[in-house]
Amino acid sequence: MRMEKAIYDRLTDAGIDVDGALSRVMGNEGLFLRILAKLKKDENFQGLKKAFLEGDREAAFGCAHTLKGICGNVSADRLFELFSEQVRLMRADRWSEAEELMSEIDPLYERLLSALPEQL
Amino acid sequence: MTKDMKDPIPMPNTILIIDDDEINRMVLANIFSDSYRIIEASDGEEGIRLLLENFLDVCAVLLDVMMPVMDGMAFLERLRGLGWNGGIPVFLITAEDDTSVLSRAYALGVMDTIAKPVIPYMVRKRVDSVIELFKARKRLRLRVKDQQKQINAQARQIIDLNLGMIEALSTAVEFRSAESGSHVRRIHDITKRLLLDTELGVGLSPESIDIIATAAIMHDVGKIAIPDAILNKPGKLTPEEFEIMKTHTIKGAEFLEKIPQMRNHAAFHCAYEIARHHHERYDGRGYPDGLKGEQIPVWVQAVSLADVYDALVNDRVYKKAYSFDEAARMIEAGECGSFGPRLMAAFRAEEPRLRELYRKEDEDGKGNL
Numbered sequence: 001m002r003m004e005k006a007i008y009d010r011l012t013d014a015g016i017d018v019d020g021a022l023s024r025v026m027g028n029e030g031l032f033l034r035i036l037a038k039l040k041k042d043e044n045f046q047g048l049k050k051a052f053l054e055g056d057r058e059a060a061f062g063c064a065h066t067l068k069g070i071c072g073n074v075s076a077d078r079l080f081e082l083f084s085e086q087v088r089l090m091r092a093d094r095w096s097e098a099e100e101l102m103s104e105i106d107p108l109y110e111r112l113l114s115a116l117p118e119q120l
Numbered sequence: 121m122t123k124d125m126k127d128p129i130p131m132p133n134t135i136l137i138i139d140d141d142e143i144n145r146m147v148l149a150n151i152f153s154d155s156y157r158i159i160e161a162s163d164g165e166e167g168i169r170l171l172l173e174n175f176l177d178v179c180a181v182l183l184d185v186m187m188p189v190m191d192g193m194a195f196l197e198r199l200r201g202l203g204w205n206g207g208i209p210v211f212l213i214t215a216e217d218d219t220s221v222l223s224r225a226y227a228l229g230v231m232d233t234i235a236k237p238v239i240p241y242m243v244r245k246r247v248d249s250v251i252e253l254f255k256a257r258k259r260l261r262l263r264v265k266d267q268q269k270q271i272n273a274q275a276r277q278i279i280d281l282n283l284g285m286i287e288a289l290s291t292a293v294e295f296r297s298a299e300s301g302s303h304v305r306r307i308h309d310i311t312k313r314l315l316l317d318t319e320l321g322v323g324l325s326p327e328s329i330d331i332i333a334t335a336a337i338m339h340d341v342g343k344i345a346i347p348d349a350i351l352n353k354p355g356k357l358t359p360e361e362f363e364i365m366k367t368h369t370i371k372g373a374e375f376l377e378k379i380p381q382m383r384n385h386a387a388f389h390c391a392y393e394i395a396r397h398h399h400e401r402y403d404g405r406g407y408p409d410g411l412k413g414e415q416i417p418v419w420v421q422a423v424s425l426a427d428v429y430d431a432l433v434n435d436r437v438y439k440k441a442y443s444f445d446e447a448a449r450m451i452e453a454g455e456c457g458s459f460g461p462r463l464m465a466a467f468r469a470e471e472p473r474l475r476e477l478y479r480k481e482d483e484d485g486k487g488n489l
Contacts, residue, residue: 024147026240031150035143065186066141069215072237073143080237084215 003029007117014115015108020075032074037120039070045109052099061090064098079108131255132179132208133157135247138167138195139184139213144236148182148213151240152247164190168198171208179251181210183230185221193221196228205229209250213238282385283334290337293344297351297437302481303430304337309477310426311336311419317473318466320418335390336423339398342372354437366407369396393417398424403458413460421463428456429467429474444475 003018011018025031044063051060068083082105089098134157137148142162149158159174161167164187171178185192192212199210209231212222222233231250234243291301312333315321321329343351346368350361357365372395376382382391397411397420404412432447442450448471450456452464459467 024237024240025150028150031146035146038143038146062188065215069141069236070143072215073147075237 010115010117014112015076015078016112016115017075017077020077021073024073024075033117033120035074036116039074040113040116040120042066042070044070049102049106052102057090057095060098061087064090076112079105079112082108131258132177134159134174134177134179136161136167136171136174136178136181138162138164138181138187138192140187141184144184144213147238147240148243151238151244163187164192164195164198167195168202171199172202178208179254180247181208182213182234182247183210185212185214185225193224193228196225196230200228206231209254211247211250213243286334286337286387290341293341296348297343303434306430306477306481307336307339307423307426308333310429310474311423313473313477314422314426314466314470315419318470320422320463320466324419331387332390332394332419332423335387335394336426338372338376338391339394339423339427340368340372341375342368342370342395344375345371352437356438366399369399369408372396390419393420394423398427400424401458402460402463405458418460418463421459422466424457425451425459425463425467432456433478444471444478 003022008018022029022032025035044066048060048063048067051057051063064083064086068080068087071077071080071083082101086098086101086105089095089101133155135152136159137145138161139145139148140162145160145162149160152158156179157177159170159178161170166189167181167183168190171181183192183195190198192214196210206229210229212225212230212233213236214221214233215236225233232246234246287301287304290304294301294303312329315324315329315332316326324332346365350357350364353361373392376388376391376395382388385391396408397416400406400409400411400416400420402413402416402421404410428451429447432442432450433444435441451459451467
């Protein structure tokens with residue numbers, strides 16, 4: 001069974017390599033939708049922004065690391081690259097550069113969330 | 121092995137996934153859930169608990185590195201501390217490209233590392249291959265163990281059969297002089313007790329003592345070559361008859377030498393020495409070679425003493441049985457041969473226990489015929 005085209009297109013527009021993501025779950029579309037539902041409810045992105053505001057580096061690192069993993073799993077490729085870069089910068093103790101990446105990450109992540117199907 | 125071919129031995133078939141991220145666990149579980157039972161833990165501590173609870177069922181562990189409470193490295197170290205040595209394969213599923221983390225993980229015994237985000241068919245293939253390898257190894261190990269058991273049982277049978285043949289032969293010989301099979305059995309037992317319980321056997325392994333005791337059974341096989349008229353003469357032998365009687369020592373040794381299977385038997389050397397020299401005397405006045413003192417191996421002397429003692433306390437064609445006390449006294453007084461001081465000391469210490477052998481025999485209803 002092929003995914004509903006409207007959803008497929010919306011996710012693709014939002015930066016998800018849908019075919020790649022489906023192959024990661026071995027074509028199990030139901031599982032893919034459940035994973036998107038987890039992404040929708042995930043609070044690590046708010047946590048990351050809050051941690052930067054409060055200067056809590058440990059929390060920031062934990063959130064960025066988890067977001068990298070989630071974006072990797074759903075094949076949100078650009079976001080995966082950005083979070084990977086952010087984690088790398090944090091490890092290298094380059095915190096201001098890591099924080100600066102948020103200006104690029106933030107709109108992409110919001111767009112991703114808004115593209116997720118309503119009924120999830 | 122194809123799927124419908126049942127494994128004759130139950131094999132572990134559970135994969136333990138340890139990852140704090142639920143999505144990661146869902147993705148990994150989905151890859152394996154068609155052929156394996158999946159159990160999941162969200163940190164190392166829970167992982168340890170689940171592993172211990174399912175120890176015999178777990179065939180592989182998929183382990184994340186970065187986790188709260190107990191991370192992947194701490195999990196591996198804890199596992200090490202519990203005695204794990206790679207017997208259950210652990211795969212590190214990680215986005216780490218930090219080579220120091222990876223090399224430490226390998227040093228701690230992980231089987232392989234798999235990069236996140238995972239590529240399903242690759243993970244499946246790599247994990248399946250290792251699990252199959254471990255199963256094959258286990259199957260092989262169990263089969264070898266099983267075969268070893270069979271081989272041991274067969275070896276035991278062969279040894280028993282050998283001993284049975286040796287006893288049958290020796291009993292047949294003894295039977296001609298109207299002695300029962302229990303004589304050879306007792307020579308075996310007395311020799312064994314003397315060597316095992318006293319310092320006579322110092323330097324001899326329990327296996328060697330068994331071989332000597334077995335060899336002792338054959339001490340008189342040479343009597344097969346002695347005519348009935350001499351062997352069973354109730355009265356005293358004439359000097360000519362005695363000369364013929366004495367040849368049973370040399371004839372026995374020659375006889376053993378002529379049986380090829382005997383020549384290759386572990387007990388051959390002992391049996392040869394015992395058959396030839398069990399009538400030598402410590403004072404050098406024995407036969408056939410007139411060996412003296414320590415020229416006679418102490419274990420051959422032990423067999424001579426066992427033979428004499430058993431002859432004294434049982435009936436013979438030429439005499440009635442003596443009491444144990446009388447037999448011990450006669451040996452002590454040198455009336456029935458000449459034995460070294462070392463052997464005599466051992467005999468004195470062991471003699472009360474030798475009497476037990478006869479009492480046991482009576483109780484078992486296997487007394488003399």
